[in-house]
Amino acid sequence: MTEKIADSGGKLSRQEISEAVGDLGWRYVLGIVRASVPVASLAQAADVAARVVAVAGDDGDGSLWMDVRRDRIVLSLQSLAVGWVTPIEIELAHRISAAVGESGLRTDAEIGDRGARxxxxxxxxxxxxxxxxxxxxxxxxxxxxxxxxxxxxxxxxxxxxxxxxxxxxxxxxxxxxxxxxxxxxxxxxxxxxxxxxxxxxxxxxxxxxxxxxxxxxxxxxxxxxxxxxxxxxxxx
The missing domain is CATH 3.10.180.10 (2,3-Dihydroxybiphenyl 1,2-Dioxygenase, domain 1)
Structure with missing residues (x-):
């Protein structure tokens, strides 16, 4: 799907964005793709956040922000330059989910370890x-x-x-x-x-x-x- 998006040109549709990240546990909402990573402690949250920053590299500066808490990290991806999700953010979602998976964790659409919402x-x-x-x-x-x-x-x-x-x-x-x-x-x-x-x-x-x-x-x-x-x- 990412190859198709990369070759399509123009502004991505909401459908394209949703399909590109949905299987990874990310969800498209209001021009942003967002996911939650359940963690066991603030220390673990900080470690995962550092791993995410490292894998995002320079692309993260213009696309990624995080809410880091003791029980979860909420990850958001959107191009800050255009206020939309571009192929860069789609690629970042894939890289971040892979890195989170290597830590034995997952990117998820639920907030909290009991799916509070x-x-x-x-x-x-x-x-x-x-x-x-x-x-x-x-x-x-x-x-x-x-x-x-x-x-x-x-x-x-x-x-x-x-x-x-x-x-x-x-x-x-x-x-x-x-x-x-x-x-x-x-x-x-x-x-x-x-x-x-x-x-x-x-x-x-x-x-x-x-x-x-x-x-x-x-x-x-x-x-x-x-x-x-x-x-x-x-x-x-």
Missing amino acids: SIQLLEIAIDAIDIAAIRPFWKAVTGYGDEAGASGPEDPLVDPVGQGPAIWFQQMDAPRPQRNRIHLDISVPHDEAPHRIKAALAAGGVLLSDAEAPSFWVLADAEGNEACVTTWQGRD
């Missing part, structure tokens, strides 16, 4: 009549910045150190006072979405719409506050 990314969606008028406020108050290649007056905002959820603005023609104007988008791997929706419904939620599935499902809590479960599917 799948890897995911969180976005805050804000309804707006005039996006350009409110975007500077949210940029200033959060200390956020522009995504790579997306600095327009209506583009999303991201945490420059990758700790907080991204913020994007949903264009509205008129206010909708009957619903909350800020909602969460929970972007999960495509194979996690059915489980997440089932759990949300079992916890008292309701399904408001699946008209755009599998891109996203609109759910709400018992008082009507909305959240969307989203995947990459249906977006290429």
Whole structure:
């Protein structure tokens, strides 16, 4: 698959990215491929992180970041220059998974050794009549910045150190006072979405719409506050 991608040219599709790394335990979510490595201690996490940095080499500086904890390492790959997954990140995923495997560990789509949840990314969606008028406020108050290649007056905002959820603005023609104007988008791997929706419904939620599935499902809590479960599917 990597040879096919390397020869294809142009921007990789979400389908191509997902298929290229899925068997390695990585998942594509919101322009990033991400995996978790379960470990037994912070010392082991540091050792694995050092091995990953070594195998990534110079390519890692522009593509790789890690969240290193006592029970896991969360690995993320995205070209910081273009804000997308390129053949470089695909190749890095293969190299990193091989190196992790040599340590007797694995790259996985689950967070934690008991599969507490799948890897995911969180976005805050804000309804707006005039996006350009409110975007500077949210940029200033959060200390956020522009995504790579997306600095327009209506583009999303991201945490420059990758700790907080991204913020994007949903264009509205008129206010909708009957619903909350800020909602969460929970972007999960495509194979996690059915489980997440089932759990949300079992916890008292309701399904408001699946008209755009599998891109996203609109759910709400018992008082009507909305959240969307989203995947990459249906977006290429």
